[in-house]
Amino acid sequence: MKAREATAAVAKHRGDAVAVCALGMAANEWWAVTESEDAFYMHGAMGFAASFALGLALSLPKAPVWLINADGSLCMNLGCLLTEASQAPKNLKHFVIDNQVYQTVGALPMVNQGRTDYAAIARGAGIAKARTIESIDELEKAMPSIAAEDGPSFTLLRVEAETGFLRTPPMTYEGPEMKYRFGRALEKRFGITVFGPQGY
Amino acid sequence: MDVNEKIHEQLKKAGVALAASLPDDWVAPLINRIAADNTIRHVRVAREAEAVAICSGAFFGGVRSVALMGATGLLTCTGELATLNLRHQIPVFLIVSQRGSIDDHRIYQEVQGRRTIPLLQSYDFPYHIVNEPDEISSIPDAYETCRLQKRPFVLFLTRNLVKGNAV
Numbered sequence: 001m002k003a004r005e006a007t008a009a010v011a012k013h014r015g016d017a018v019a020v021c022a023l024g025m026a027a028n029e030w031w032a033v034t035e036s037e038d039a040f041y042m043h044g045a046m047g048f049a050a051s052f053a054l055g056l057a058l059s060l061p062k063a064p065v066w067l068i069n070a071d072g073s074l075c076m077n078l079g080c081l082l083t084e085a086s087q088a089p090k091n092l093k094h095f096v097i098d099n100q101v102y103q104t105v106g107a108l109p110m111v112n113q114g115r116t117d118y119a120a121i122a123r124g125a126g127i128a129k130a131r132t133i134e135s136i137d138e139l140e141k142a143m144p145s146i147a148a149e150d151g152p153s154f155t156l157l158r159v160e161a162e163t164g165f166l167r168t169p170p171m172t173y174e175g176p177e178m179k180y181r182f183g184r185a186l187e188k189r190f191g192i193t194v195f196g197p198q199g200y
Numbered sequence: 201m202d203v204n205e206k207i208h209e210q211l212k213k214a215g216v217a218l219a220a221s222l223p224d225d226w227v228a229p230l231i232n233r234i235a236a237d238n239t240i241r242h243v244r245v246a247r248e249a250e251a252v253a254i255c256s257g258a259f260f261g262g263v264r265s266v267a268l269m270g271a272t273g274l275l276t277c278t279g280e281l282a283t284l285n286l287r288h289q290i291p292v293f294l295i296v297s298q299r300g301s302i303d304d305h306r307i308y309q310e311v312q313g314r315r316t317i318p319l320l321q322s323y324d325f326p327y328h329i330v331n332e333p334d335e336i337s338s339i340p341d342a343y344e345t346c347r348l349q350k351r352p353f354v355l356f357l358t359r360n361l362v363k364g365n366a367v
Contacts, residue, residue, distance in 0.1 A: 020257070035346075040260065044283020051245070051253030052284075058241055059218065059261020079246030083254075087243060179288045184261055192262035200348055 001136040003097055006157040009031045009139045010068070010095055011146035013147040017064040017093075018186070022046070022073035024104035026097055028168040030068050038185035041171050041178060047076030050094065056082055057092040057151075058143035060190060064091050069109055071098040073139035074118060084152050085126030092151040096123075101161045169190070203333050203361055204230045206293070208237065210339035215264040216240065216293075220251035222298070224270025226297035226362045227236040231268055248273035249280040252352075255292045256284055267292060269314040271299035274354065275319070281352045282323060289350040291341055298329060298356035320354060331361055 007029040019039035021027035025198075027041040040056075042049045053067035074080075074096050084094065100114060101107040110116075122130035128148060131137045139157065146155055173181065183194035201209075207230055211219075220243040221231045237244045241263075245251045251267035258265040269277075274296045285292050299306070300313015320327050326349055328342045339355065346353030 023221070042284070044287050045249070045280040048218060048249055048253035048280055048284065051250040052257035054243070055218070055220070055257025055259075055265070056261050057256035057257075059258040059263035064263075077250065080250060083243065083245050083250055132239065175287050176289045179290060186260055186262075190262075194260055194262050196347065200350060 001134070001139065001157070003029055003099055003103075003159045003162070004032070006097060006139060006159050007068070009136060009143060010066075010157070012157045013143040014066060014139060014148065015064065017066040018056065018060075019066045019068055020056060021068040022049040024070065025099070025166060025168070026068045026070040026073070026143070028166070028170050029053055029097070031171040034166050037181050038189065040182045043174060043178075043198050047073050047080070049073060050077055050080035051083065053092060053094075054080070054087060054089065056175050057089040060088060060186070060192070061089070064093070065089075067092065067094045069094060069096045071096060071100065071118070074101050075111060078121065081122050081125035081127060081154070089150055090150040090152075093146065094152065094154045096125075096156045097159055098153070098156050099159045099161045103162060103166055106165055107161055107163060114156060118156050125187050127152050127154045130155075132158060134154045134158045204233050206238050206333060206336040207339065207357075208233045210336055211266055212239075212295050214340040214341075214343035216266050218243070218255070218258045218265040220245055220254040220265065221268035222246070222248050222251060222270075222273055223268075224272065224297050224299070226299070226357065226359065227268050227270060227295065227360070228296070230232075232295065234268070247276065249277035252280050252292055252294075253284060254279050256290045259290055259292070263293060263294070267294045269294065270297045271309070271316050274316065275312065278319065278323065281325070286323070289344045291350050292352050293346045294352060294354045296354050296356055297362070298358050301357050301359055325352045325354060327356060328359060330358045331358040333361065
């Protein structure tokens with residue numbers, strides 16, 4: 001399965017979930033498929049979209065939070081699985097697009113390429129609902145139940161490595177604007193206060 | 201009232217409802233106090249940058265938070281503080297032990313003592329040092345400054361404050 005079709009299959013079932021996307025391929029593909037403004041697209045802190053999503057999920061327990069992670073980012077912060085397991089947020093689902101390469105920089109191989117069983121690592125950390133999905137048919141079939149189940153869950157999407165650069169353009173806004181668009185979208189949707197009366 | 205009780209009280213006064221922590225021995229008693237408070241969601245992390253990102257996510261959930269760590273831990277997450285918090289102008293309030301001070305006779309803390317504040321200055325991260333118990337009441341103002349400046353803010357706890365004359 002291709003990264004784009006896997007992302008589209010996940011996005012189709014997102015309902016009113018708030019997405020947090022790891023930088024690079026995951027963020028660019030999610031933007032390409034959804035053009036969603038109530039998603040947070042990381043521009044840095046590789047590996048830590050997972051922790052950001054956990055903080056958001058714990059703070060907004062009624063909001064479904066979907067983390068769109070990637071294998072390179074997961075490897076940079078494997079400890080996030082321990083923290084997710086220990087907090088056990090029912091509203092957090094962790095998806096990993098695993099293409100076994102550092103796609104954004106030209107498809108250089110991942111560390112330990114092809115040998116790592118990330119779902120086994122997630123299970124070992126204490127996330128019982130952990131699985132690997134290898135085909136689009138399997139993903140289409142599984143998504144309704146993945147979307148309906150309580151978190152925490154971990155779903156690894158094994159996709160084909162592209163050769164060379166994917167060149168999917170990133171979202172069309174950045175940094176502070178992303179902060180305000182995302183924060184204002186959440187204020188509106190959930191009736192919360194993110195920014196104070198003076199706007200900061 | 202001991203200093204950790206006072207810090208805890210002032211954090212609550214600042215509206216903190218989530219804490220993410222990785223201990224060093226100076227902040228461990230404060231972490232234990234906060235962990236025992238069921239009105240503050242406490243998240244133990246495996247690396248300090250997780251605490252930074254958890255607090256950043258909590259910001260968007262409308263929840264005030266604090267990241268608790270040692271000075272060595274602060275050094276490990278400067279990349280994330282720059283590329284997440286500076287990049288997106290997300291405030292994050294950190295309480296950090298000011299290790300490597302003249303009364304901290306630990307060889308493995310001396311670099312932290314010499315280089316941490318110059319590092320914060322080069323990133324233009326504001327900080328505030330709390331050295332005496334009667335300065336603890338500055339925490340709500342420090343928290344508001346962090347929000348207003350939209351960047352990481354480090355509140356340092358000195359050895360004098362948290363350990364006094366203890367060896």
